[in-house]
Amino acid sequence: MLASLARRKKISRCYSTSCALKEARLDRVGCFKYSPVEGADANALPDQVPEEVKEERWNRFMQLQQQISAERLQEKVGREILVIIDEVDEEGAIGRSMADAPEIDGAVYLNGETNVKPGDILRVKVEHADEYDLWGSRV
Numbered sequence: 001m002l003a004s005l006a007r008r009k010k011i012s013r014c015y016s017t018s019c020a021l022k023e024a025r026l027d028r029v030g031c032f033k034y035s036p037v038e039g040a041d042a043n044a045l046p047d048q049v050p051e052e053v054k055e056e057r058w059n060r061f062m063q064l065q066q067q068i069s070a071e072r073l074q075e076k077v078g079r080e081i082l083v084i085i086d087e088v089d090e091e092g093a094i095g096r097s098m099a100d101a102p103e104i105d106g107a108v109y110l111n112g113e114t115n116v117k118p119g120d121i122l123r124v125k126v127e128h129a130d131e132y133d134l135w136g137s138r139v
Contacts, residue, residue, distance in 0.1 A: 018064055027072050028105055029065045033058050066131045073106070073129035080139055083108045085120045095122070097134075106132040113138055 021029065033054040036043045083095040086102055093110040098121075100106060108124060116122065124136040 017061065021061070021064055021068065025068055025072065026065075027069065027099075031058060031061050031065070070129070070131040073131070073134060076126045076134060077129055078126065080123055080125050081108070081134075081136075083110070083122050083124045083136070085110075085116050085118050085122065087118060088114060088116055090114065095124075106134065108134045108136060110136060110138060 033051075034042075034049070082098045084098060085093050085095040086107075087094050091111060091114075093113040093116050095108045095110065096102060096105060097108060108126075110116075110122070110124065113122075123139040125139050126134050126136040128135040
């Protein structure tokens, strides 16, 4: 993450992951807890981080990113975005913005929009956001 900030030619005084996360304000971030991998040199390093410390750090990181993600998605409310439809049922359509990966990133919900099919691309006005998903209506 710090290398990414440097590539953007930002001068960063961040020396912690949480500081870098706050500065970068990324839309989405993945995080995992280290676990031994067969044959990895790191398995032999002394002073391994205890599981409870890994869990606490992971939770703190994810809570911070959830807050940032909610703020970033809230900035989209009132804007129009392109949405590719992934599925349709009796309640409406579920899709994703053109920047989102299927089944990994957040969804865009279009309640009542049943006259579309998977693969359709719609212009949608975003009306609501939470930590991970958007809701909107077809323009």
